[in-house]
Amino acid sequence: MNPIANRYTELVGIDHPIVQEGLGPFRTPKLAAAVSNAGGLGTVSMPGMPTDLDAGARTFREHIEECAALTDRPFAVNIPVGVDNNGVVLPFTDIYIRTVLDARRVDQSLAAQLTVLTTSAGFPGDYIGMIKDAGLIHQHKVGSTRHAVKAAEAGVDVIIAAGFEMGGHAPSKAVHSYVLLPNVTEAVDVPVLLTGGVRDARGLASALAMGADGVAMGTRFIASSANSDWHPTYIQAILDAKEGDDVAFDGVYGPCRGLKNAASLKLLNHQEDGTGEVIDAVELTRWKIESMQRAQTTGDVTDGLVLTGQVAAAIDDIIDIAHFVPNMAAGAAEILRGLASALPDTEHAFS
Amino acid sequence: MNPIANRYTELVGIDHPIVQEGLGPFRTPKLAAAVSNAGGLGTVSMPGMPTDLDAGARTFREHIEECAALTDRPFAVNIPVGVDNNGVVLPFTDIYIRTVLDARRVDQSLAAQLTVLTTSAGFPGDYIGMIKDAGLIHQHKVGSTRHAVKAAEAGVDVIIAAGFEMGGHAPSKAVHSYVLLPNVTEAVDVPVLLTGGVRDARGLASALAMGADGVAMGTRFIASSANSDWHPTYIQAILDAKEGDDVAFDGVYGPCRGLKNAASLKLLNHQEDGTGEVIDAVELTRWKIESMQRAQTTGDVTDGLVLTGQVAAAIDDIIDIAHFVPNMAAGAAEILRGLASALPDTEHAFS
Numbered sequence: 001m002n003p004i005a006n007r008y009t010e011l012v013g014i015d016h017p018i019v020q021e022g023l024g025p026f027r028t029p030k031l032a033a034a035v036s037n038a039g040g041l042g043t044v045s046m047p048g049m050p051t052d053l054d055a056g057a058r059t060f061r062e063h064i065e066e067c068a069a070l071t072d073r074p075f076a077v078n079i080p081v082g083v084d085n086n087g088v089v090l091p092f093t094d095i096y097i098r099t100v101l102d103a104r105r106v107d108q109s110l111a112a113q114l115t116v117l118t119t120s121a122g123f124p125g126d127y128i129g130m131i132k133d134a135g136l137i138h139q140h141k142v143g144s145t146r147h148a149v150k151a152a153e154a155g156v157d158v159i160i161a162a163g164f165e166m167g168g169h170a171p172s173k174a175v176h177s178y179v180l181l182p183n184v185t186e187a188v189d190v191p192v193l194l195t196g197g198v199r200d201a202r203g204l205a206s207a208l209a210m211g212a213d214g215v216a217m218g219t220r221f222i223a224s225s226a227n228s229d230w231h232p233t234y235i236q237a238i239l240d241a242k243e244g245d246d247v248a249f250d251g252v253y254g255p256c257r258g259l260k261n262a263a264s265l266k267l268l269n270h271q272e273d274g275t276g277e278v279i280d281a282v283e284l285t286r287w288k289i290e291s292m293q294r295a296q297t298t299g300d301v302t303d304g305l306v307l308t309g310q311v312a313a314a315i316d317d318i319i320d321i322a323h324f325v326p327n328m329a330a331g332a333a334e335i336l337r338g339l340a341s342a343l344p345d346t347e348h349a350f351s
Numbered sequence: 352m353n354p355i356a357n358r359y360t361e362l363v364g365i366d367h368p369i370v371q372e373g374l375g376p377f378r379t380p381k382l383a384a385a386v387s388n389a390g391g392l393g394t395v396s397m398p399g400m401p402t403d404l405d406a407g408a409r410t411f412r413e414h415i416e417e418c419a420a421l422t423d424r425p426f427a428v429n430i431p432v433g434v435d436n437n438g439v440v441l442p443f444t445d446i447y448i449r450t451v452l453d454a455r456r457v458d459q460s461l462a463a464q465l466t467v468l469t470t471s472a473g474f475p476g477d478y479i480g481m482i483k484d485a486g487l488i489h490q491h492k493v494g495s496t497r498h499a500v501k502a503a504e505a506g507v508d509v510i511i512a513a514g515f516e517m518g519g520h521a522p523s524k525a526v527h528s529y530v531l532l533p534n535v536t537e538a539v540d541v542p543v544l545l546t547g548g549v550r551d552a553r554g555l556a557s558a559l560a561m562g563a564d565g566v567a568m569g570t571r572f573i574a575s576s577a578n579s580d581w582h583p584t585y586i587q588a589i590l591d592a593k594e595g596d597d598v599a600f601d602g603v604y605g606p607c608r609g610l611k612n613a614a615s616l617k618l619l620n621h622q623e624d625g626t627g628e629v630i631d632a633v634e635l636t637r638w639k640i641e642s643m644q645r646a647q648t649t650g651d652v653t654d655g656l657v658l659t660g661q662v663a664a665a666i667d668d669i670i671d672i673a674h675f676v677p678n679m680a681a682g683a684a685e686i687l688r689g690l691a692s693a694l695p696d697t698e699h700a701f702s
Contacts, residue, residue, distance in 0.1 A: 005695045144594050165527045173595035176516045178528035178548025178557075179661045183594065185553075186665075197529030202536075205560035206529075208690055210553050243495050243534065244524035310530045333694050335560055340691030343684050344356045 002039070003333035004204070008158065008191040008213035012116060012137060013074050015039030016329035017214025018204065019160075020221045021195055022078025022118060022141075023168070025049065025289055026296050027229040029063045031321075033070030034226030038325035042067065043076040043118060049092045049252075049289055056092065057099040064103055068110050076116035076139065080169065082253060083122040097127055101134050111135070118160065121169060121253045123147070128155045141195070143171015145183040152188040159188055160216055163196030164248070165257070167219050167309030172254040185211030199311045201331025205339075208332065219309040224319045233299030234306060241312040252285050259306040263291055267305075353390070354684035355555070359509065359542040359564035363467060363488060364425050366390030367680035368565025369555065370511075371572045372546055373429025373469060373492075374519070376400065376640055377647050378580045380414045382672075384421030385577030389676035393418065394427040394469060400443045400603075400640055407443065408450040415454055419461050427467035427490065431520065433604060434473045448478055452485050462486070469511065472520060472604045474498070479506045492546070494522015496534040503539040510539055511567055514547030515599070516608070518570050518660030523605040536562030550662045552682025559683065570660040575670045584650030585657060592663040603636050610657040614642050618656075 002015045009017050020028075020035040024045035032042030044067045050056035060077075067075055077100050082090035097117070104111035117131050120141035124131070131138045132155060140151045141160040148159045161184040163177025164170050175183075177196045185192050194207040195216040207215050222230060223238050241259055248255045249267040258264050267288070288305060295304030353366045360368050371379075371386040375396035383393030395418045401407035411428075418426055428451050433441035448468070455462035468482050471492035475482070482489045483506060491502045492511040499510045512535040514528025515521050526534075528547045536543050545558040546567040558566050573581060574589050592610055599606045600618040609615050618639070639656060646655030 002695060006693075146594070163527070163529060165530055174661075175594050175664070176514070176527045176529070176548060176661060178514060178554070179516055179665060180594075182551070182553050183665050197527060200533070202533050202561050203529070205690075206557040209556035209560045209686055243497070243526050243531075310525075310527060313526070314530060314534050336687060336690045337694065339556075339559055339687045342357070343688065344353060 003330045004208070004214075006213055008193070011157070011191060012041055014041050016325055017193070018325050018328060019043065019076070019193055019195075019214060019216035021166075021168075021216045021218035022046075022080075022120060023218055023222065024078065024080065025293055027063065029066035030070065030229055031221055031224070031227050032067045032075050034224065034321040035221060035325065036067075036071040036073040036075045038321050038323075039073075039329070040325045041074060041076055041116065042071070043078045043116075045078050046080065046092075046096050048293065049082070049285075053091055053095045057095050060096055060099050061103055064100070064110070064114060068113050072113070074113055074115045076118050077114065078118040078120060080120045080253065081122035081124050081127070089122070089125070089127075093122075097130070100136075101130070104134065104136075120160075120162075123150065123154075124156070125154075132157075139193070142184070143180070144173055144175060145180070145187050148184045148192075149187050152190050156190065158191045158193065159184060160193045160195050161185075161212070163194070164255075165310040166196035167246075167257050167312070168307040169251050169253055170248055170255045170257050174248070174255075181207065181210045181212055196309060197311050199314055201328045201335055204328060204332035205335040208336065217311075219312050220315060220319070221321065222308070223315050223317070224321045224324070226321045230296050231299035233301055234296050235318065237301040237306050238308050238312045239316050239318070241308065241315075243313040246308060246310045246312060252288055256288075256305075256307065257310065258308055259301070259312070261302050261304075261306060263295075263303050263305045354681045355559070355565075357564055359544070362508070362542060363392055365392050367676055368544070369676050369679060370394065370427070370544055370546075370565060370567035372517075372519075372567045372569035373397075373431075373471060374569055374573065375429065375431065376644055378414065380417035381421065381580055382572055382575070382578050383418045383426050385575065385672040386572060386676065387418075387422040387424040387426045389672050389674075390424075390680075391676045392425060392427055392467065393422070394429045394467075396429050397431065397443075397447050399644065400433070400636075404442055404446045408446050411447055411450050412454055415451070415461070415465060419464050423464065425464055425466045427469050428465065429469040429471060431471045431604065432473035432475050432478070440473070440476070440478075444473075448481070451487075452481070455485065455487075471511075471513075474501065474505075475507075476505075483508075490544070493535070494531070495524055495526060496531070496538050499535045499543075500538050503541050507541065509542045509544065510535060511544045511546050512536075512563070514545070515606075516661040517547035518597075518608050518663070519658040520602050520604055521599055521606045521608050525599070525606075532558065532561045532563055547660060548662050550665055552679045552686055555679060555683040556686040559687070568662075570663050571666060571670070572672065573659070574666050574668070575672045575675070577672045581647050582650035584652055585647050586669065588652040588657050589659050589663045590667050590669070592659065592666075594664040597659060597661045597663060603639050607639075607656075607658065608661065609659055610652070610663070612653050612655075612657060614646075614654050614656045 018040035025048035035042035191213040369391035376399035386393035
């Protein structure tokens with residue numbers, strides 16, 4: 001039934017160690033519910049970084065409730081940790097984390113489902129205790145072994161090792177999945193998930209061979225029939241992408257990966273040759289977020305930022321998540337069993 | 352005895368599907384012989400791109416003969432395919448390939464050992480037929496799926512999929528191991544090796560799970576006790592490297608990965624802000640090669656280019672190749688067997 005059950009699936013109470021990545025600043029409740037219903041772990045992403053934080057918090061809560069209404073399985077939320085120049089956590093992060101804690105406090109049924117909180121970007125610091133005390137499982141996403149060790153020592157329950165080939169906001173240093181993952185699994189004792197470059201059963205089997213307990217995927221799930229919230233043109237841009245069509249440009253907190261187009265090249269040139277107009281950093285951040293959301297909602301994939309992982313190059317079909325997730329787990333089990341049984345020594349053992 | 356024997360080890364006649372990468376423009380006969388003696392496939396690299404091509408060819412032949420004297424196992428040579436602006440193969444490539452064919456023609460004993468020719472960088476075109484006719488196994492290294500398909504269709508026997516995290520001369524497009532490898536294994540039927548990011552048994556097991564038949568490693572083998580040809584300071588720089596210490600700069604044929612230092616940052620800045628002195632391209636290429644060789648021979652790791660893969664960050668010991676290679680193969684088998692036997696269904700099957 002659950003072909004790759006392990007300590008991670010047991011901890012989180014899911015069938016398959018396959019997680020849908022945070023995909024902020026987008027609308028993700030349907031996608032998250034579809035992944036959770038399929039036996040993986042869906043993730044409701046933060047809806048944006050609005051000026052009106054109360055409105056943002058209301059939207060986030062609506063997304064959480066919409067997801068909860070669509071599944072009776074566990075699901076997660078993802079909240080990036082933004083910090084100012086003094087290392088102080090930004091208001092949007094604080095209010096979103098508190099929104100989750102409040103929502104669970106007043107609704108026991110929701111608390112039974114929304115059992116995982118994923119943080120990404122900056123170090124969650126004091127929030128680690130707060131998340132733990134609320135009874136949540138705390139996953140934290142890192143792009144370096146140093147950050148993995150720091151987070152695990154501070155009490156984070158699950159590390160998501162994020163290779164630089166991931167989509168959206170990428171780690172500040174370009175450490176790639178094949179290098180990062182074994183470094184991280186060697187350095188920490190808590191369960192580790194790989195994100196960045198995974199798209200199918202082979203990616204899962206391969207991550208397990210590196211010592212991971214599971215995988216998280218963003219781009220693969222965006223191109224799914226469950227994802228009716230996103231503009232079809234955005235999804236088509238993922239299907240059309242070829243090797244070399246992606247680029248890491250200057251994002252909101254740090255590097256950001258998406259497709260090469262007018263919008264990303266504008267940011268890339270701005271970074272590289274210094275000839276771009278001087279734009280106020282706050283205004284630039286607002287433009288980036290607005291541009292990301294425009295691509296997703298209106299399908300403007302030329303002048304809007306299209307965030308995808310490098311793996312978009314290999315994605316050319318729209319999956320049905322309900323079948324895909326269990327098949328991916330079964331496929332990974334089959335690969336591992338097949339490889340083990342093909343080993344010369346194993347053959348001798350059976351002969 | 353040979354825990355991961357497969358179609359690749361059978362094709363090449365080695366014990367373990369573990370290849371030592373081409374490491375030009377350096378001196379590699381001892382290293383290559385050590386890897387071959389350990390049951391993997393060592394590779395003698397081209398010694399440089401000298402102005403005096405006859406002298407270069409003599410050096411290359413000396414390196415090949417030195418390797419042959421140190422092992423009675425199969426070994427490979429690696430020759431990058433350089434092309435000019437009109438797509439014509441450069442003289443150094445032509446003369447090095449002919450040197451190998453000549454050496455084998457006049458020495459049957461050498462021909463029985465030097466059974467594999469690896470090409471890298473540009474497309475080997477008409478040389479494919481020439482290499483095949485000489486009875487050599489032809490391996491070709493690619494950084495994209497398109498190039499893998501083209502090479503396999505043209506008759507290349509083995510594809511080496513080179514993720515951008517590799518050291519030295521990297522593919523022109525930044526496609527990383529976790530994305531590239533499954534794309535390539537899906538696209539071609541010939542044996543595929545992964546290079547870029549691999550350092551131990553987990554990397555091999557992981558590559559096999561992605562559908563590869565083996566792995567190639569450069570940086571891991573440089574830091575070995577067999578490698579007395581390289582300056583200890585160079586090897587120490589690999590041991591000291593941390594995550595984020597590597598950089599892809601403008602190399603000889605395209606991007607090149609090495610450690611961040613005065614030499615690589617000079618090239619990086621030259622690329623990025625356009626403020627570097629205008630240097631003649633031929634002169635610049637000569638400086639780069641001289642700088643690479645100086646680092647390796649004199650240990651000048653600050654003003655010399657130190658080529659390493661991103662995996663240098665994870666390498667902190669000097670291995671004994673004779674033990675490392677068979678242990679890596681045995682370890683990969685153990686990982687695959689362990690993962691398969693831990694699968695819930697397998698347990699049921701045995702209960």
